[in-house]
Amino acid sequence: MATVAESGRPHPVARERNFFFWIALAIAATTVAGFSFQFAMGRSSLASPWWVHLHGVTFMGWMAIWVFQNYLVWSGRVNLHRRVGPIAAVYVAWMIAIGISATMLAAANHRIPPFFEPSAFMVMDWTYVLVFAGLTWSAVRLRAKSDWHRRLMLSGAIVVMAPGLARLLPLPLLGGWIYWGVWAGLAVYFAIAMAWDIATRRSIHPAYFWGLGAITLGVALIRPIASSPPLLALTARLTG
Structure with a gap:
């Protein structure tokens, strides 16, 4: 029987590392x-308030960390990847704090589109x-199971790509479907x-169902939660 090397195809582990790095x-x-x-x-400028820049740097910083982590695995430097992991896990808590506070500041300063x-x-x-934090921390918890870890990450x-992707979409034209329009863009990447899983594993890993399911549920709950009395009261208080 011909081996993977003899057939001229990359080893399955190498193929998977290639895929996750390139995506x-x-x-x-x-x-x-x-x-x-x-x-x-x-529509954006360097004249934005400091907290807008802090938010942008924070979330782009995460993207840089995540790409770097994938690069380390792709290049075979798994030990360094594992040492960076705890730093990335703590960084997520900072992202939650910045993300929530920046959104409230956007409302208070009338910077919502x-x-x-x-x-x-x-x-x-x-x-x-x-949802991003929940999936990422779940991935950290399951780091011993590389198949789950990679896919949840x-x-x-x-x-977390949603804000960047949304800026490429014609959101004003989507009307009442605006939230599902962003969801559809994210769903393309899940697809x-x-x-890839179907092509290489012959089945879809359940981690993707958890990921897509979590954000689908979250989007479905946006309007019900937003129209609840506590959220309406908070919005009124912030916007004056």
Whole structure:
């Protein structure tokens, strides 16, 4: 029987490492493209408040860490990857604090885009950052199971990509479907990952169902939570 090397195909482990590294680069590129597009169109500028820049640097910092972690695995430096892991896990807590507070500051300073309802915008942002954190910390907890770890980390990265991806979409034209429009964009990346699993494993890993299921549930709950009396009261208090 011919071995993998004899057949000229990369080893299955190498193929998987290649996939996760290249999709990490694609997700990072999409995120950068979204923010760069808004900057080029004049909708974003360096004159934004300091907390806007802090939020951007914080979340782009995570994307850089995640791509670097995938690079370490891709290049075979797994021991360094494991040493960086705890730092990344703690960094997620910082992202939650910055994400929630920046959204509240956006409401208080009337910086929410006009095609969003303020209360729904806040719930949407909080939903994405909390789902991202839940998936990422679950991946850390399951780090001994590399198949789960990689796919949950990828799921979290797809979710946290939402703000960058959304800036590439014609959101004002989506009307009442705006939240599901962003979801559909994220679902494309889940579909790519699932298709890879089908091609290489002959089945979809359950981690992706958890990832896509979590963000789907979160999006479905945006409007109900946003229209609840506590959220409406908080929005009124913040927006004055």
